[in-house]
Each structure stands twice: as structure tokens, then as C-alpha cells.
Amino acid sequence: MRYLPLTETDRQAMLATIGAKSVDDLFKDVPEAARNSASIDLPAHKGEMEVERILSGLAAKNVSAGSVPFFVGAGAYKHHVPATVDHLIQRSEFLTSYTPYQPEIAQGTLQYLFEFQTQVAMLTGMEVANASMYDGSTACAEAVLMAHRVTRRKKAVLSGALHPHYRDVVKNLSDFADYELDLSAPVIDGTEDLIARIDDKTSCVVVQNPDFFGNVRDLRAIADAAHAKGALLIVAVTEIVSLGLLASPGEMGADIVVGEGQSLGNPLNFGGPYVGLFAAKQKFVRQMPGRLCGETVDAEGKRGFVLTLSTREQHIRREKATSNICTNSGLCCLAFTIHLSLLGEEGYTRLARINHANAVKLADQLAAVKGVELVTSSFFNEFTIRVSKNARDVIDALADKNVLGGVRASRLWPGEASLDDLIVVASTEVNTDEDRAAYAAALSEVLS
Amino acid sequence: MSTIKFTEDHEWISVEGDIATVGITDYAQEQLGDVVFVELPEVGREVAKGDEAAVVESVKAASEVYAPLGGEIVEVNDVLDGAPATVNEDAEGAGWFVKMKLSDPSELDNLMDEVAYKSFVAGLD
Numbered sequence: 001m002r003y004l005p006l007t008e009t010d011r012q013a014m015l016a017t018i019g020a021k022s023v024d025d026l027f028k029d030v031p032e033a034a035r036n037s038a039s040i041d042l043p044a045h046k047g048e049m050e051v052e053r054i055l056s057g058l059a060a061k062n063v064s065a066g067s068v069p070f071f072v073g074a075g076a077y078k079h080h081v082p083a084t085v086d087h088l089i090q091r092s093e094f095l096t097s098y099t100p101y102q103p104e105i106a107q108g109t110l111q112y113l114f115e116f117q118t119q120v121a122m123l124t125g126m127e128v129a130n131a132s133m134y135d136g137s138t139a140c141a142e143a144v145l146m147a148h149r150v151t152r153r154k155k156a157v158l159s160g161a162l163h164p165h166y167r168d169v170v171k172n173l174s175d176f177a178d179y180e181l182d183l184s185a186p187v188i189d190g191t192e193d194l195i196a197r198i199d200d201k202t203s204c205v206v207v208q209n210p211d212f213f214g215n216v217r218d219l220r221a222i223a224d225a226a227h228a229k230g231a232l233l234i235v236a237v238t239e240i241v242s243l244g245l246l247a248s249p250g251e252m253g254a255d256i257v258v259g260e261g262q263s264l265g266n267p268l269n270f271g272g273p274y275v276g277l278f279a280a281k282q283k284f285v286r287q288m289p290g291r292l293c294g295e296t297v298d299a300e301g302k303r304g305f306v307l308t309l310s311t312r313e314q315h316i317r318r319e320k321a322t323s324n325i326c327t328n329s330g331l332c333c334l335a336f337t338i339h340l341s342l343l344g345e346e347g348y349t350r351l352a353r354i355n356h357a358n359a360v361k362l363a364d365q366l367a368a369v370k371g372v373e374l375v376t377s378s379f380f381n382e383f384t385i386r387v388s389k390n391a392r393d394v395i396d397a398l399a400d401k402n403v404l405g406g407v408r409a410s411r412l413w414p415g416e417a418s419l420d421d422l423i424v425v426a427s428t429e430v431n432t433d434e435d436r437a438a439y440a441a442a443l444s445e446v447l448s
Numbered sequence: 449m450s451t452i453k454f455t456e457d458h459e460w461i462s463v464e465g466d467i468a469t470v471g472i473t474d475y476a477q478e479q480l481g482d483v484v485f486v487e488l489p490e491v492g493r494e495v496a497k498g499d500e501a502a503v504v505e506s507v508k509a510a511s512e513v514y515a516p517l518g519g520e521i522v523e524v525n526d527v528l529d530g531a532p533a534t535v536n537e538d539a540e541g542a543g544w545f546v547k548m549k550l551s552d553p554s555e556l557d558n559l560m561d562e563v564a565y566k567s568f569v570a571g572l573d
Contacts, residue, residue: 286487311485311510320512 063399065268069435071362073382073426074212074407075136075163075238076271077263079351080430085265085338089331099327100293103306109330110305113293116337123243124257125250126279130290132328133276136260137169140206140236142278142289142323143256144170147204147232148179149287149322156204157197157231160184161211163238164412170206186413188375188384188422190215195225202231204256209235209249210242213409213424214379223253232256239263240277241428242380244352256280264343265335275332286312289323351429355381358436359427365440366425371447375422382426384409387447391423394446401442453556454565455516460540466553470516471544472504472535475569480506483535488524488545495521495548497555502545504535513545517555523547 011023020026027035046054065078072078089095093108100106100113113131120129133139144156156174158167158181167183174181182197190213194205205226210216223233235249237259249257259277262268266275280288286309294308314321343351359381367374371388387394391408398405406425413419427436453461458476462469477483487503495501495515502513524546527534535543550556560568 286485311505317510320510 063402063404065404068402068404069431069438070404071406071425071427071431071435071439072404073239073428074412074424075165075260076268076274077239077241077381077426077428078268078430079241079263079428081265081267081335081339082342084342085335088338089335094334095331097330100307103304107305110293110307112334112337113291113328113330114295114305115341116333117293119337119340120259120261120277121279123240123248124237124254124259124277124279125248126254126257127282128285128288128292129277129279130288130292130328132261132330132333133258133278133290133325134329135262135272135274135276136236136238136258137163137166137276138325139258139260139276139278140166140234141169141173142325143234143258144179144204144206145173145177146256146280146284146287146289146322147234150232150284151203151230153201153203153231154178155180155182155201156206157182157194157202158184159194159205159207159211160187160192161190161213161215162206162208162236163212166206166208166236166238186212186409186416186419188213188409188419190217190376190378194222198225198229198231200229202226202229204232204234206234206236209237209246210239210380210382212238212412213384213422214376214382216242216246216378216380219249219252219254227253234258237277239381241348241352241355244349245356246380250279255284261333261336265337265339266332273329273332275329275336285309287322288312290325291328352380354429355427358429358431359383361433362425362427362431362436362439365436366443369440369444369447372443381428382424384422384424386421387423387443389421389447391419391421394443395423397446398439398442401445403439403442405439405443451556452562453516453559454562454568455559456568457514457516459513459516461516461556461559463550463553463556466550467522468517468519468548468550469544470501470546470548472513472539473565473569474539477536477539477543480504480511481508482506483532486525486528486532486535486545488528489521491521491524493521495519505532515548516559517548517550518552519548519550521546522549 070078097109100109103110117129117131133142148154171181190211198205205222207219226233232255233253234256235254240259240261241263257279261275261277278290291307292309293305296304296306298304310316312322314324314326363374363383366372366385373386375386376383395405395408406423409419409422409424451463458473460471460473483504483506485505489501497515497518499515500512501515504511504513525544
């Protein structure tokens, strides 16, 4: 087969076969008013040097994360990724390897997947983890579907402080599968009453910790209440570094834990690719989505690794598979595993402490600015502030002063007027004292 | 005296009074190969004829087992949880899947007896 563009003859032959006179005929179902008949005004072709100059000029208009004091989080976090990580993941054995269907030639890939699963299970306090999903939000939606299978119920209760992107992915899958969702207005201070919303039809309760606004929550009472009604507790973790300090979801009674693994080993990447974490209690393993790697012995009794429990998956189980996701974020989860291995348990805990300490320092500095109120009382590396002006204008004015000051809550909850003055602010190990001083000074000027 | 009946989906049903014991036939286990897991329904569940009642998973494939008759699941074979290979060793005995209380025992009349099933299987090869 040749990969050449269509010729006019090819095009005519195809049109003749389906009985259309022209390509325009194919669009006749689109109302006239919705069609753009004017030609699109694009510049003529240019030489390579000229294109490079124009694009560099456009790129220079961006204020990039690494170039200014940066405090943006809300589900994606800027951490330092050691150069070793990038060096190792670019080895061709890792970078170009395909799905490890043949264990006899894929032991390296299978071993790192197994180690990744082990790390995720240990961090989340669960018994079994899969080889990763696309990202935190798809993992969250898959967890809801899994809970429906386990409980044979159809209704999910979602926290009002679950990341709106996660909520939307759950909603997309639920709407088209006829599942019920119990949604809530945003709750900014971590005090929502989820227990009152759990009933005999509830399959699962989905809570984020720390939640979208940064609140660190004790989930034990919610876990008990869910279990008493035969429902499962799903905990979503968007900042995996937090588990270096906080009680794991497993310790607090979670049945399924999902998360975003980007914080370890992966740069912001313009929003993706990321790596979804998915872990659960052992008794639910057969209802888990995604790929699972297991440890075994070969014919000579030597330790080895294979994909296992594949009968859950689409290539064998077809439409009855536990998930349509039959793949994983291989390279991103490798980066996660290498970074976490480099840190070790001690380094990971220390990283978490530095994050928290930096966020506390920043919160104190910002709270001292006239016109700022700290909304979050218990947080890890992210918190919410209320400002005395419209948050959109404040963020823009800060950017003009070369400070990327966070995410306004109204951006993720459009139409919720009560959130108009809220900014979600993150501070990781990359922020220096100078960064924090610059933020406080800029904010003070903007709000004066 | 129990009656044994068979379905075209390779299930056997042994009836005593209004309680039917259901499993997969020896022919079915041979086709499946080594059974590694059996997912059984919860006790108390009402199933209609043709509903998915169990899933049997072998090293080759996973297959649904459909309820051959309507009724209520009154007991499941917990032995299969720890020893799924029992299905291979004794498919038509110790490897049974579920016991059901039949809602309409007359449905049995539509199923094959042993002789009919044997000739049905012979026709498949």
C-alpha cells in the first residue's frame, strides 16, 4: 500500500462509486447558514527561516511556567523532574517498545510496569493497582463504572469539591450509559455533608483529597457511612506528592483510589499526556479496568513478569470487557516509577514536607496582604484565597506583572457567581522565597 | 429420583423436587481448557431463563453461563472460589455452579435428556 495523497482521478472514482457529483455534495446535509463559503484568509507559503522567525515571535508572547514565579495547580503541578528521568525514559528499549503481549521479549517493560503497580498500591494504601490509565479523570470515570459493576447499582454521589474535569468525564460516560449522578454545587471549605446523600441505591461516593480547593479531609466517617449502605468509597488524588505526608486513602477506608500521577516524573506537558493511577482492594480485582502485570516464574523457576487477568480486557472479552481502555500510559508511568525510585521513601516524604512548608509560607504571606482572605484552613501544597476584586482581573493583572498567581475557581465553574472572587493557589518545591515575595508584592499592588 | 437435563449451551440441570443443580457439561469443560476462575451470582437473585448467571474463565477464554431455566439462586458452589479446577475434574458432579429454586418446573420439558444431548454433541464434531 502506498501512502500518497489522492489524485483527482481517485477522487472522481470514489465520488462515482457512491453516486455523488462533487465533494460539496457530501456536505449538503449541513445547513447553508452553518457552512463557511468564504475562503480562509491564510498567508501564502513562506520559507523555513521565515516560518521559524514568525513562530518564535508568537512563542515569545507566552509567559511560560519556568520563566516567572509560578503558582498554578488545580490538577496539574509543576515539580522539578530530575534530568536522569528524561535520560532513562529515552533509551530506545523503553521509548520504542510496543505493548508487552509477548513476555519472552518484553521482560524489561513488564518489570517496570510491575514496579509501578507496586509503588501505586503502596502510596494509595491499596492491595492492587493496574498498569495505569490515560489520566486522573478517565481513571475516576472508570472507577465509577467499576463500582456500578461491583454493587450492581447505578447511582454515584459526587463531592462538590471534586475537580470539575473529573466530574465532567464521569458525567459523559454516565449520561450515555443511563447511569444516575448525584451532583452538588461547589463546596469551598470542605464541610459538605456527603453522608446525608448516601442511600440504598448509591453505588459509590467520589471524594477528592486534598479536594479541589485544597482542603485536606478526614474520610473515615464517609467510608463507614458508605459501607453501611453497601456503597463503595472512591477517593481521587490529583496531587500524588500529598501522600508523602497525608494518611493514605486506603487507611481511611477507600475501596478504589484513582489519581493523577503527573506530579512525579512528568512535566506539565501542556496538559498531557499524563498518567492515571488506579488501585483497589484485592477482592475487586476481577472488576478492575485496564492492564494488569503480574509476577510469576518461568519454566526454569526464575522470577518473571506477564500480563495477567487479561480475560477482563477488550481483546478477549469484547463488549463484556470491564473497560474500553485496553492500554496504559507506558512512558509516563515509567517516568513516574523512575522518579519515585530515585526519591526513595525518605526523599518522597521530604519532597512532600518541602511542598507543604512552601505552601504554608506562601499562605501566610498572601493572607497578610490587604484584601486577601485565606479560605482553606487545612491544606497540603494548595489553598484557596478570596480577593477583594474580581479574580479574573486579578489573575490578568498579576500576569502583566509576570506572576502566574493560580487558577480562578470561576474558570472551572463558569456561571457560579459565588466563586468570582476565589483563586486556587499552589506552591511546590520549585518556588523560592523570592517567588513568594514577588507574588505578595504584586498582589498587594493589584488589590490596592 | 433426580432428573438430568441438558441445554444446547452445554449446561446440565439435575432436578430434585423444585431444586435444580446447574453446571456445565464435561464436553464444555473440555472445550474451555483449564478453568481458572468462576464468577458466581449472589444467593437470592432471581434469574429469568437466558439471563447471565455465571462467568467461567479458562486460560483460553471467558464465557458467560446463562440460566437454563427461571428461578431463584438458593446456593452457589463456594468450592469453585478456591478450586476452580474442580470444574475440569468433575464437571457433572462436584464442579456444579448453582442451585436454583425453579419458578416453572414445566420448562424442563423443553430441554434435552442425556441421549438427546449425546447425539447433539456428536453432531458438533
